[in-house]
Amino acid sequence: MITPGLVEALTGIAGARHVRTAPAERLTYARDGLPTHRRVPAVVVLPGSRDELVAVVRLLAAHHVPFVPRGAGTGLSGGALADGAAVLLVLTRLNRILSLDPGNRVAVVEPGVVNVRLSAAAAAHGLHYAPDPSSQTACTIGGNVAENAGGPHCLKYGVTAQHVLALEVVLADGRIVELGSPGGEPWGPDVVGLFVGSEGNFGIATRIAVRLLPLPRAVRTLLAAFASLRAAGEAVSAVIASGIVPAALEMMDQSCIRAVEDSVYAAGYPRDAAAVLLVELDGHSDEAVAADTETVQELLSSHDAASIRVAADAGERERLWQGRKKAFGAMGRLSRDLVVQDAVVPRSALPDVLETIGRIAATYQVTVSNVFHAGDGNLHPNISFDARVPGLRTRVDAASTAIMEACVAVGGTITGEHGVGLDKLRYMPLIFDAESLAAMRAVRRVWDPEERVNPGKVVPVHACREWTGVRSVEWGVRSVASRDAPADSALRTPHSALDT
Amino acid sequence: MSLLDRVRALLGDDAVEIAGGADAVPRVAPASPDAVALLLGTAREEGWRVRLEGAGTWLPADAPADLALTTRRLDRVPAVEPQDLSATAEAGIGCDLLRQQLADRGTWLALDPPGLAGRTLGSVVATATAGPLRHGFGAVRDHILGVTFVTGDGRLVQSGGRVVKNVAGYDLTKLEAGGFGAFGVIVLVHLRLRALPRADQTFVLAGTREDLTQVAEDVAAAGLQPAALELMSPALARRDGWALAVRLAGSAALVAAEEAGLRGASGGRFTALRAEEAHGFWMRAAESFATRPITFRTGGLPDSSDELLDLLQHQVGDEWVSASPGVGAIRWAGDTTVDRLRRLRRTLAGLEVPLTLERAPWPIRSAVGHFGAYREGVGPLVAGLRRTFDPGEAFVVAVEGSD
Ligand SMILES: Cc1cc2nc3c(=O)[nH]c(=O)nc-3n(C[C@H](O)[C@H](O)[C@@H](O)COP(=O)(O)OP(=O)(O)OC[C@H]3O[C@@H](n4cnc5c(N)ncnc54)[C@H](O)[C@@H]3O)c2cc1C
Ligand SMILES: Cc1cc2nc3c(=O)[nH]c(=O)nc-3n(C[C@H](O)[C@H](O)[C@H](O)COP(=O)(O)OP(=O)(O)OC[C@H]3O[C@@H](n4cnc5c(N)ncnc54)[C@H](O)[C@@H]3O)c2cc1C
Numbered sequence: 001m002i003t004p005g006l007v008e009a010l011t012g013i014a015g016a017r018h019v020r021t022a023p024a025e026r027l028t029y030a031r032d033g034l035p036t037h038r039r040v041p042a043v044v045v046l047p048g049s050r051d052e053l054v055a056v057v058r059l060l061a062a063h064h065v066p067f068v069p070r071g072a073g074t075g076l077s078g079g080a081l082a083d084g085a086a087v088l089l090v091l092t093r094l095n096r097i098l099s100l101d102p103g104n105r106v107a108v109v110e111p112g113v114v115n116v117r118l119s120a121a122a123a124a125h126g127l128h129y130a131p132d133p134s135s136q137t138a139c140t141i142g143g144n145v146a147e148n149a150g151g152p153h154c155l156k157y158g159v160t161a162q163h164v165l166a167l168e169v170v171l172a173d174g175r176i177v178e179l180g181s182p183g184g185e186p187w188g189p190d191v192v193g194l195f196v197g198s199e200g201n202f203g204i205a206t207r208i209a210v211r212l213l214p215l216p217r218a219v220r221t222l223l224a225a226f227a228s229l230r231a232a233g234e235a236v237s238a239v240i241a242s243g244i245v246p247a248a249l250e251m252m253d254q255s256c257i258r259a260v261e262d263s264v265y266a267a268g269y270p271r272d273a274a275a276v277l278l279v280e281l282d283g284h285s286d287e288a289v290a291a292d293t294e295t296v297q298e299l300l301s302s303h304d305a306a307s308i309r310v311a312a313d314a315g316e317r318e319r320l321w322q323g324r325k326k327a328f329g330a331m332g333r334l335s336r337d338l339v340v341q342d343a344v345v346p347r348s349a350l351p352d353v354l355e356t357i358g359r360i361a362a363t364y365q366v367t368v369s370n371v372f373h374a375g376d377g378n379l380h381p382n383i384s385f386d387a388r389v390p391g392l393r394t395r396v397d398a399a400s401t402a403i404m405e406a407c408v409a410v411g412g413t414i415t416g417e418h419g420v421g422l423d424k425l426r427y428m429p430l431i432f433d434a435e436s437l438a439a440m441r442a443v444r445r446v447w448d449p450e451e452r453v454n455p456g457k458v459v460p461v462h463a464c465r466e467w468t469g470v471r472s473v474e475w476g477v478r479s480v481a482s483r484d485a486p487a488d489s490a491l492r493t494p495h496s497a498l499d500t
Numbered sequence: 501m502s503l504l505d506r507v508r509a510l511l512g513d514d515a516v517e518i519a520g521g522a523d524a525v526p527r528v529a530p531a532s533p534d535a536v537a538l539l540l541g542t543a544r545e546e547g548w549r550v551r552l553e554g555a556g557t558w559l560p561a562d563a564p565a566d567l568a569l570t571t572r573r574l575d576r577v578p579a580v581e582p583q584d585l586s587a588t589a590e591a592g593i594g595c596d597l598l599r600q601q602l603a604d605r606g607t608w609l610a611l612d613p614p615g616l617a618g619r620t621l622g623s624v625v626a627t628a629t630a631g632p633l634r635h636g637f638g639a640v641r642d643h644i645l646g647v648t649f650v651t652g653d654g655r656l657v658q659s660g661g662r663v664v665k666n667v668a669g670y671d672l673t674k675l676e677a678g679g680f681g682a683f684g685v686i687v688l689v690h691l692r693l694r695a696l697p698r699a700d701q702t703f704v705l706a707g708t709r710e711d712l713t714q715v716a717e718d719v720a721a722a723g724l725q726p727a728a729l730e731l732m733s734p735a736l737a738r739r740d741g742w743a744l745a746v747r748l749a750g751s752a753a754l755v756a757a758e759e760a761g762l763r764g765a766s767g768g769r770f771t772a773l774r775a776e777e778a779h780g781f782w783m784r785a786a787e788s789f790a791t792r793p794i795t796f797r798t799g800g801l802p803d804s805s806d807e808l809l810d811l812l813q814h815q816v817g818d819e820w821v822s823a824s825p826g827v828g829a830i831r832w833a834g835d836t837t838v839d840r841l842r843r844l845r846r847t848l849a850g851l852e853v854p855l856t857l858e859r860a861p862w863p864i865r866s867a868v869g870h871f872g873a874y875r876e877g878v879g880p881l882v883a884g885l886r887r888t889f890d891p892g893e894a895f896v897v898a899v900e901g902s903d
Binding site for chain 1: 581582583584585586606628638641642651655656657658659661662663664665666667668669670671672674675677678679682683694695696697698723724725750751752753754756757758760761797798799800801802803804827828829852853854856871874875876877878881882884885887888889
């Protein structure tokens with residue numbers, strides 16, 4: 001329980017200025033980037049150093065008080081929210097780049113370092129930190145690790161998990177663990193890989209070693225306009241199947257294009273196009289990038305691109321990207337509220353799924369705009385609405401659910417980069433059976449037996465099968481699919497959409 | 501009922517491949533994931549100790565057990581999707597057969613693990629043994645989108661999925677990739693593929709280790725991004741001296757540009773191999789590892805690679821060594837003792853470098869362990885994860901040694 005005595009002890013560690021108890025102060029932290037969830041934390045603490053953070057965690061452990069780590073609060077699944085029984089630990093003051101080793105291309109940072117600051121520091125050495133979420137000017141590396149964040153350039157360079165070498169973590173009980181090794185070779189089982197994407201449920205990352213990559217020497221950016229979503233979707237599949245791996249391959253639909261063009265981020269996108277693809281190719285050699293760009297242009301043309309524009313210089317490239325990276329902000333102007341959705345489908349399913357989403361929007365009479373990482377099949381169907389309109393919230397929820405179901409039905413998943421948090425708990429049983437959810441919960445309890453860090457997130461506990469003791473009797477009589485049975489029945493696991 | 505009668509009653513007569521080999525351990529080959537679950541559920545009830553086998557070409561099948569579970573009948577490839585560059589395969593498929601099926605559809609799994617070509621996919625994932633292509637395409641885990649596995653008490657668990665980006669739930673796939681079977685039997689794997697490269701060229705330069713180390717640094721400094729940049733000992737490369745092998749793969753334009761860059765960075769000293777020569781070169785190197793009784797891998801920061809090679813040479817010899825200096829990874833093969841391996845692991849741990857024992861006869865494996873000399877706090881986590889996925893200790897896996 002959070003008692004006045006505990007608050008006093010917290011103040012003793014972090015200082016009065018950095019322990020926030022006044023309602024107005026706590027309200028600032030009631031949401032993250034997603035407007036549909038709201039929780040007011042009991043106390044907010046902003047530790048000023050790793051040692052203060054560890055001391056706070058140990059104090060909370062001694063009192064069995066739940067707590068929630070928070071970076072910049074840009075998360076889009078309600079992951080960084082704490083309720084009245086929990087303490088919110090804001091990590092933005094742990095913002096030092098501890099070392100940057102250009103020879104080995106590694107950096108060690110504290111969790112509160114803002115993503116773009118690391119790339120800026122690395123640029124001096126001709127290097128960059130590749131994962132570039134569109135929120136990179138605000139979000140923290142700690143938040144990126146917890147969410148396994150992606151970004152436009154992750155198509156070629158891989159998501160956060162592929163760039164984290166080692167971690168120092170403070171567990172819920174205050175113990176420190178050192179995961180991985182400085183060179184990135186797992187030390188024992190790959191517990192670094194297991195931690196990345198655990199959404200704050202396994203402990204708090206206090207030090208993060210990441211890989212840096214050389215800045216590409218040659219870059220080409222092009223914008224292709226299409227008369228239909230289907231044509232744009234088919235062009236994406238064609239590029240992927242060609243074997244050329246663009247650095248980025250992003251799609252925006254008409255509603256998004258117009259929102260951007262009506263905003264201060266206007267990038268000169270064609271307003272009458274049904275969709276545009278923003279394609280970037282990069283590499284070491286100018287000739288190779290030029291040749292690949294030509295191949296991609298041919299592919300886009302043969303897939304009915306109405307126009308293709310190649311950025312003439314760095315300024316134009318910047319403007320094309322600015323429109324894309326600020327698209328969420330621009331959409332915010334369409335209406336009072338915006339739900340940013342996140343799902344993934346096999347890339348070949350994009351044309352059909354985009355049409356299905358259009359039909360869902362019509363059925364529920366909501367406005368959906370699409371801006372997303374097309375090359376990965378990672379959709380962001382965003383729903384603009386005004387929560388004050390009676391009944392609209394219910395329709396937005398129903399449309400969101402229908403979209404998730406449509407993505408799962410074609411073999412996709414419910415989140416590609418924003419995480420489950422609170423928002424997607426209800427969709428987890430769409431893709432995982434009770435046994436698999438129980439396995440996740442059991443793993444969480446290895447790290448945090450009391451389930452005290454970021455409670456109530458990621459795994460819908462009510463949907464888990466029990467994970468203790470001896471096998472139940474039904475297993476003994478379960479029939480076994482024989483080798484002669486049709487392949488699909490032999491492979492399908494109970495309640496699973498994944499393996500079929 | 502005897503163990504064999506019990507198994508036959510559960511899974512049918514044809515699931516028992518060998519009723520009792522030289523070491524009298526019966527080998528059981530379940531034909532479906534559900535059958536694996538049923539078998540392990542029963543093993544848990546009966547207290548049977550189970551050792552896992554794929555095709556049986558990599559680890560010696562000498563772990564003491566009541567029965568051997570082989571995945572070799574789980575050899576279907578339910579899906580290859582060239583448009584999505586993904587595939588789904590059962591764990592018992594041989595890598596050579598899988599490679600052929602993928603190539604027929606214009607796709608490629610960019611992994612070249614050590615060992616014989618017929619190794620099962622499951623064993624490659626379970627041991628996370630990447631080869632020279634790790635330089636350009638990453639570790640084994642980077643190619644795995646999801647897995648289905650069966651725990652030691654017979655639970656069928658899925659993690660990940662078959663799309664290329666996925667953060668739904670904790671990433672248990674990472675635990676299975678490189679878990680040496682201690683956290684479950686992998687039954688199904690979803691793979692990330694690449695398009696078959698239009699151009700694929702290998703270049704080799706022979707010389708002293710010192711000289712080649714410098715060339716490798718120059719190649720990296722020139723910003724080249726080869727698929728493989730591998731430094732190999734003479735025995736492994738079948739050359740008179742050490743060899744530096746560079747593999748360039750991708751579009752014709754990319755390979756041409758990289759080749760020009762390679763020439764520039766090395767003063768034109770590399771020799772290009774013809775396609776068949778290149779194929780034979782990489783295959784022989786991979787297979788050579790299966791001819792020595794012991795292999796391990798280690799890895800540090802790229803600039804420590806040379807120092808680590810010196811250390812290996814000094815402590816265990818360097819007759820069979822292959823290194824990717826650009827990513828700091830080293831694989832060693834040969835013959836040595838428990839004491840030397842333990843000492844080497846301790847020395848490396850002092851340098852913050854792990855040693856993973858990949859393959860050894862059981863007496864050495866069980867004494868040294870696949871893993872050991874963990875960093876702070878990791879031991880209890882690993883123990884907890886093992887209890888979670890194998891509560892009855894059914895799997896006979898030498899996760900940690902006995903020292
Ligand atoms: C050079 C050499 C040649 C040999 N030739 C022969 C031969 O011709 N015939 C023969 O019978 N034996 C041969 N052997 C012996 C052979 O190693 C054993 O027969 C064999 O059964 C070892 O198999 P394994 O399944 O452990 O290896 P692998 O299949 O390579 O498995 C390696 C590791 O992966 C784990 N694993 C495998 N599959 C999975 C999975 N799906 N999920 C989780 N974990 C998994 C295993 O537990 C093990 O830790 C040879 C051995 C050597 C060294
Ligand atoms: C406009 C906009 C665009 C976005 N674009 C992208 C995008 O392109 N790609 C993408 O992946 N995401 C994107 N996001 C989502 C979000 O920015 C990312 O999820 C980001 O990683 C969150 O970082 P944060 O610092 O804001 O974390 P927070 O929101 O503060 O926290 C997120 C989660 O991380 C946990 N956490 C934070 N720090 C730690 C730590 N040190 N140790 C353990 N757990 C911790 C929290 O408990 C919480 O569960 C976008 C968001 C916005 C608002």
